[in-house]
Amino acid sequence: MTFDVTLCTWRVSSELPLPEALPWQGNQDAPIDISIKLGPTPERLIGRCGGSDIKEFNNKGDFLLKFDGVARYLVQNGTQVTVDPACNLERPDLRLLIQTKCLSVLAWQRGFIPFHGSVINIAGQTVALIGQSGIGKSSLAMSLVKRGHRLLSEETVVTYQNINDANRIYALPTIPNIRLWRDALQYLKLSPEGLRPDRLNHQKFHYNLSDRFDSQPRPLAAFLILNRNNAAGVSSRLLRGSEGAMHVASQVLHPVFGGQIGYSKEILRRCVEFSQQKRCFSLTSPKGVENIPDLTTAIEKIAEDLSISHPAP
DSSP states (O other), X not given: OOEEEEETTEEEEESSOOTTSEEOOSOTTSOOSEEEEEOOOOSSOTTEEEEOSSEEEETTSOEEEEETTTEEEEEETTTEEEEEESSOTTOHHHHHHIIIIIHHHHHHHTTOEEEEEEEEEETTEEEEEEOSTTSSHHHHHHHHHHTTOEXXXXXXXXXXXXXXXXXXXXXXXXXXXEEEXXXXXXXXXXXXXXXXXXXXXXXXXXXXXXXXXXXXXXXXXXXXXXXXXXXXXXXXXXOOHHHHHHHHHTTBSSHHHHHHTTOHHHHHHXXXXXXXXXXXXXXXXXXXXXXXXXXHHHHHHHHHHHHHHSOOO
8 A cells, every 4th residue: 555645745655654744636647756665775875975873875875864673764866765664664753754854865866955944934924943953943833833824844944946936945845743842732732632742652742734734835035043042032133144154054954965966065055145135033042932922923023024125926
């Protein structure tokens, strides 16, 4: 049995169930863009030229991800993922790694640049929330959704330059899901009852947002870089020139692999271009969920200002 779903507007045929992904709603005669199959994978890649203990890639552009007790994933040509499971096929992190780690590699192989973050459409202005792991991107994204805005992607931000729209940088929709820790759910007054955990014995849960999901590619209006400090209150500032470019570039996923397959200059060019257009902002606040409302309001204010300086098409 195979499952016909969509990721980033691509048609995906999977031998593993991917219940978090939307079913394919396009032309039923459309070709399959990506196949996810069960099968054996090598312990090491022939021609290995980079990587670490849990990931490696070779001079052909193949990428091998290795997670003990879960699976090995061989990602090839931007069109195929071979999953070699070491656990029950119902285990949630088996598919989580496809929708996050494997998706970012597929993006590179297909000519797209992936970032670590979440994307929200705020009254026609689409913004990417980026920052280090655990800084609160998902909680902020959910807070914005609760205020009536729409989710475009979570965890992995897949971008491309649209030559048909003045070369603007677009973000693609991924899955209509936000993963939240139990304490964030509690603060946002959301119940974990009936929610799927993202890993075994884990206190992080998938919250489905199919009814509040933007399933169309959207031009990015801004990158908002989240930071923490000990000062009171929330502050925001525009990042100019190389400062903005370097902050955005720091959140590119698998940049060494992207460079290996020829995208080093493209990464820097896109980040510099965004910074030059005055679309990179730093948002700083103390640590703690109690700062979510003020951060949410600050993001809405930036989007409102952008709607004046950079109107949506």
